[in-house]
Amino acid sequence: MTVEWRAFELRPEGKSGMTPEQEARYRQMIEHHWPRTIEMGRLYGVEMRTHRWGINTRPAHEGGKFARAHGKGEAYDRAVFHAYFVDDRDIGDVDVLTEIAASVGLDADAFREALETHRYLDEVLADEAWAAQAGIHGVPAFLFAGRYLLSGVRPPEELRMAIEQVQHLLARETQE
Structure with missing residues (x-):
């Protein structure tokens, strides 16, 4: 990433x-x-x-x-x-x-x-x-894979979990 x-x-x-x-x-x-x-x-x-x-x-x-x-x-x-x-x-x-x-x-x-x-x-x-x-509309903002938006300051663990969720979703999409 x-x-x-x-x-x-x-x-x-x-x-x-x-x-x-x-x-x-x-x-x-x-x-x-x-x-x-x-x-x-x-x-x-x-x-x-x-x-x-x-x-x-x-x-x-x-x-x-x-x-x-x-x-x-x-x-x-x-x-x-x-x-x-x-x-x-x-x-x-x-x-x-x-x-x-x-x-x-x-x-x-x-x-x-x-x-x-x-x-x-x-x-x-x-x-x-x-x-x-x-x-x-604000910062920080994270856009994953061009479509999953996470906005606002987040604790590191929450940000890590969001990244893992997006990776899981993308992996499932490629399997389908």
Whole structure:
């Protein structure tokens, strides 16, 4: 089994489309669930302390496409997550992202130029369109065999059981 990372913006370009009242309730819900999110992160070895609100994450996703194209996708993703969830940095800021890119060994000038010209924007938008078509509305989301969707943070054992169930279903299908 392989894992394929795709760009997904919870709030494209920082816009929620919600009324101020809905926005306040949504934020309250996120804050209520934040301790569980932190705990689930620990189960997977992911440190999370903060949660900056209202960031335009599209530049970070575009940067991720650049990083993957240059063999540094995993290092870049980890550094961006750390900058956002631990250091409370604005991962929508090109200067911040360029500093992160350089720290993982990417060419800073080429990275900045790619963000400023939106070289990878079409790839990010294609990922978002794919997610919408697949019925994905939140993160994390796991789509197995192109049709079995599991959404939300899950304990490792629950995720393992879901993978085993899908493998069993697929094995049965090939026997029929």
